[in-house]
Amino acid sequence: MADVAAVAGVSHQTVSRVLNDHPSVRAATRDRVLAAIDELGYRRNSAARALVTSRSATLGVLTTGSALFGPTSTLLAVEAAARDRGYFVSVATLSTYDTDTMHQALEHFMAQGVDGIVVIAPHDEVAAAVESFRAPVPVVVVAALDADVSDGGSEQDRGPRTMSVAVDQRAGARRATEHLLDLGHRDVVHLAGPSAWFDARERAAGWREALVARGITPARPRVCSWSAGDGYAAGRDLAEAVVAGEGPTAVLAGNDQLALGLLRALWERGVRVPDDVSVIGFDDVAGAAYFVPPLTTVRQHFAELGARSVAMVLAALAGEPVALERIEPELVIRSSTAPPP
Structure with missing residues (x-):
């Protein structure tokens, strides 16, 4: 950043403002900084940025190894929504869903320093394992969680930062x-x-x-x-x-x-x-x-499902209240239905 500042003839702080899209930078100055970035081939040091901000700008996404349309479409939608919000995703796909395997994957995300986790949890084993994991970051489960998923537990039994979003x-x-x-x-x-x-x-x-x-x-x-x-x-x-x-x-x-x-x-x-x-x-x-x-x-509107999942994680990171969300599906009528004979 110091090299960029020297080439552009601006301060280190101005380069930082440009990189973070701060509105107070004049257009001509912004263009000069961006030209210097292009000339020098500058790239952000994500590790250094994480040390300064205590944020990695990365979300963990845990999903099954299934190629089924619903889970796959949800995964793609979450990744696209995260990218739109300036986040990258780290993906773990599992073929077995026992508690130990699930917890190992979640601990791997913790070791990577992810800011939050989205779990595409289409069935009981996945959701139950996630419910028993006390994550220090927000966790959004893409499923209609029953209150009794964790062995008859109630909402109070869940992890304090576990939320869910689902198509109805x-x-x-x-x-x-x-x-x-x-x-x-x-x-x-x-x-x-x-x-x-x-x-x-x-x-x-x-x-x-x-x-x-x-x-x-x-x-x-x-x-x-x-x-x-x-x-x-x-x-x-x-x-x-x-x-x-x-x-x-x-x-x-x-x-x-x-x-x-x-x-x-x-x-x-x-x-x-x-x-x-x-x-x-x-x-x-x-x-x-x-x-x-x-x-x-x-x-099912998967793009909206992905966007809401990511938005829920980021809202929790900002300390905003979040609640269970349901997305309305759409009936598409074609010619395979008609009055009975």
Whole structure:
């Protein structure tokens, strides 16, 4: 910085103001400093800056090793939002979620001196391990944390700086089911995701609530993985029931991959969508509009989820009050749904 100041003919403090976008620097002076920076190839010394400010401008992001659409999209959104706010991210992906492994990853972040942590926690094991870790920095969990995640504990049992943000999965599934009911369907089957996943439980709850509100007793959902293969297997059974005149007229799939497999199975058996059975997915993956037929689905706004996660960490660092946040999903209606036959 001293070299930059000498070339630009300004003080060390002026160079610092330019680097920190201080509004009191005149435009001509700023341009002169930036030209000197470019000429000298100056780069900030992040380690030295961290010593002065006690901040590393780095956030830790802990996620599963899954390639599933939701966790991956959330990770990309958090990284982009952090960059927009002048932060870098240090990412740890885990394939096992036991407490020791999770705590080792979190301790690694502490050793790096991260300013805060975002945990993409789609299921119980991840959230429980994070809940039991007393981090000295703000931790935001991207999941709808139950109050009893930590062995029946309450909000007071959680780490003092643990917060959460999530897309309202229950509202999305409820809205999707209501769309089918409004079309006239009464027999709506749900292909649910794994029960250890928060999103799967919330979506099943939303489906159930919508049916009960209309005086319909829900059948037990069929629990699957998140894969198209499981959707295909379930679809073969449902197709046979439909052909026999005993099947549902509508299906809410736990995600778009399940819906994709389901559509293939129905097509193979000659069951027409939406003429014989309506199908709704969840996520609005890239390409959902080009399924055959184009898939009605629930869109999650991942960019907003990432932005709010990062904003929550930074608000906590600034000592501002933060609370649980829910982001409203959007029902995207395409041609895979229609009135029942």
